[in-house]
Amino acid sequence: MQCSELELVFEQEGLAPLSAEARQHLSQCSACKHFVEDVTTIVALAHELPADVEPPEHVWVSIREQLVLEGTVREFSEGKEAASWWQSFAELFRNRALATATLAAVLGVAGLSLYRTPPETTSEIQNDPYSSTVSMLSAQEHDLTNMQLASTASTSAVDASLRENLQQVDDFIADCERHVKEEPSDELTREYLTNAYQQKAALLSAMMDRGGSLN
Amino acid sequence: MKLSTVVTGKIILPVIGASFLLFPSVPAEAAAQRLEKHFSVKGRPVVVIHNIGNGRIEVKSWKNAEVVVAGTKASDKIAVDTEQAGDRIDVTSSVVDGTAKPSEMEANFQLTVPEETELQLTTQTGLIYVEQVTGDMTLESVAGDVHLKEVSGYIIVSTTGGSLVCTQCAGKLEFNSISGNAQVLQPALDNVKLRTMTGNILFDGDFVHTGLYSMRSGKGLVEVRFSGNDSFDLNAQTATGTVDNEASEYLKPDSHGMKHMASKFSKSLFGTVGTGFAKVELSTYSGTIRILKRD
Numbered sequence: 001m002q003c004s005e006l007e008l009v010f011e012q013e014g015l016a017p018l019s020a021e022a023r024q025h026l027s028q029c030s031a032c033k034h035f036v037e038d039v040t041t042i043v044a045l046a047h048e049l050p051a052d053v054e055p056p057e058h059v060w061v062s063i064r065e066q067l068v069l070e071g072t073v074r075e076f077s078e079g080k081e082a083a084s085w086w087q088s089f090a091e092l093f094r095n096r097a098l099a100t101a102t103l104a105a106v107l108g109v110a111g112l113s114l115y116r117t118p119p120e121t122t123s124e125i126q127n128d129p130y131s132s133t134v135s136m137l138s139a140q141e142h143d144l145t146n147m148q149l150a151s152t153a154s155t156s157a158v159d160a161s162l163r164e165n166l167q168q169v170d171d172f173i174a175d176c177e178r179h180v181k182e183e184p185s186d187e188l189t190r191e192y193l194t195n196a197y198q199q200k201a202a203l204l205s206a207m208m209d210r211g212g213s214l215n
Numbered sequence: 216m217k218l219s220t221v222v223t224g225k226i227i228l229p230v231i232g233a234s235f236l237l238f239p240s241v242p243a244e245a246a247a248q249r250l251e252k253h254f255s256v257k258g259r260p261v262v263v264i265h266n267i268g269n270g271r272i273e274v275k276s277w278k279n280a281e282v283v284v285a286g287t288k289a290s291d292k293i294a295v296d297t298e299q300a301g302d303r304i305d306v307t308s309s310v311v312d313g314t315a316k317p318s319e320m321e322a323n324f325q326l327t328v329p330e331e332t333e334l335q336l337t338t339q340t341g342l343i344y345v346e347q348v349t350g351d352m353t354l355e356s357v358a359g360d361v362h363l364k365e366v367s368g369y370i371i372v373s374t375t376g377g378s379l380v381c382t383q384c385a386g387k388l389e390f391n392s393i394s395g396n397a398q399v400l401q402p403a404l405d406n407v408k409l410r411t412m413t414g415n416i417l418f419d420g421d422f423v424h425t426g427l428y429s430m431r432s433g434k435g436l437v438e439v440r441f442s443g444n445d446s447f448d449l450n451a452q453t454a455t456g457t458v459d460n461e462a463s464e465y466l467k468p469d470s471h472g473m474k475h476m477a478s479k480f481s482k483s484l485f486g487t488v489g490t491g492f493a494k495v496e497l498s499t500y501s502g503t504i505r506i507l508k509r510d
């Protein structure tokens with residue numbers, strides 16, 4: 001067995017008991033051995049993370065849609081193994097902080113891919129490349145509004161500051177969106193818009209975490 | 216180094232032998248309560264303060280191998296715990312009564328640390344002030360400002376609305392904020408990355424040779440004041456704002472022959488001051504970029 005073959009086995013079967021062939025390769029290849037040890041450690045530590053806070057289902061749906069859209073993964077109905085891999089992935093990251101980081105990474109990748117796409121082909125591929133991001137953030141904002149309505153805690157200067165900054169981010173996003181509609185190929189504005197979405201995702205997450213910790 | 220070694224060495228071992236101390240409690244209605252703890256250290260300590268409440272964090276240095284954590288907390292509705300594991304010292308505040316009003320959740324800290332100390336400080340409101348400390352530091356605040364004086368290391372500052380004033384700082388600086396301003400005065404920094412969405416940025420000082428400087432504001436003003444002895448390549452771009460070049464007599468065409476392609480959608484300014492040793496990138500979406508030479 002070669003290193004690449006072991007990698008494939010590992011990707012498809014995860015940490016399930018390895019075959020004799022795979023074990024034999026591990027006994028001879030220090031690089032693969034260290035890789036497996038490291039992944040085992042990561043998974044063990046991930047299981048120790050608190051799992052009491054679950055991100056909303058739409059987060060996983062949106063991430064999946066984004067990954068499919070980018071061609072990073074195929075539609076999950078195409079293969080059972082892929083679905084299984086995805087479920088394991090979701091189980092591993094059922095934590096709001098990690099979910100937010102993943103969301104930020106997806107936004108980053110989306111922004112980067114847009115940035116690198118030649119302007120003339122951008123509009124042909126996607127009429128509105130930010131639509132999934134916008135709907136994802138809207139859903140997150142809706143959850144936050146519900147949480148704030150249910151909250152009995154008094155409003156502090158910090159909450160006021162967070163809300164004020166959220167308003168500033170929304171205004172900035174609206175301004176950039178208007179400009180991008182007028183000039184879809186303006187890369188600098190698209191870059192600012194992508195960063196603004198990331199900032200908004202992080203801000204909403206911070207506001208939800210704060211609401212959760214104080215109520 | 217293998218990840219497993221890192222995990223074993225840096226996470227598990229320091230936990231062994233950790234001491235856990237709780238500050239004494241008094242009735243909730245009492246006035247602000249003072250607390251003070253002393254921690255002996257051997258090497259370069261790592262001090263972590265996570266203040267979930269509001270309040271000021273002030274850090275100064277001395278030559279003793281000891282960390283002193285002093286402070287006040289507004290009521291018994293907020294608890295302050297400290298922990299020492301080797302040279303790592305953790306200070307955490309937590310809300311013990313969910314009915315606490317914002318004014319009852321205030322905790323202020325004054326730290327005295329060895330000159331070489333690493334810091335990780337988090338607070339909600341209130342100033343974070345660090346003076347004469349050398350070491351990597353991560354400083355986070357929602358609405359509080361961050362003032363740094365004569366600090367050096369890899370400095371990461373994140374705020375939501377708080378502003379940064381960095382005076383005579385050295386090393387590497389990263390600042391990220393939504394509405395906070397950043398002022399970098401008399402620096403000796405060789406790597407600077409400043410990001411704010413609506414705040415202003417001011418860089419007033421020398422550019423170190425081979426240094427990299429990137430400053431971006433969405434809506435705010437980005438102003439750079441350089442000296443006549445500076446040497447740097449400049450790339451300034453704005454989507455809908457303006458570039459105010461008040462140093463045109465010092466700014467020459469790029470001496471390295473690099474061809475800059477200006478986007479037809481943005482206003483750009485490229486050039487070289489001196490021989491172009493450092494690299495300076497300035498950008499805004501709608502804000503003004505101003506380039507000045509200091510008197």
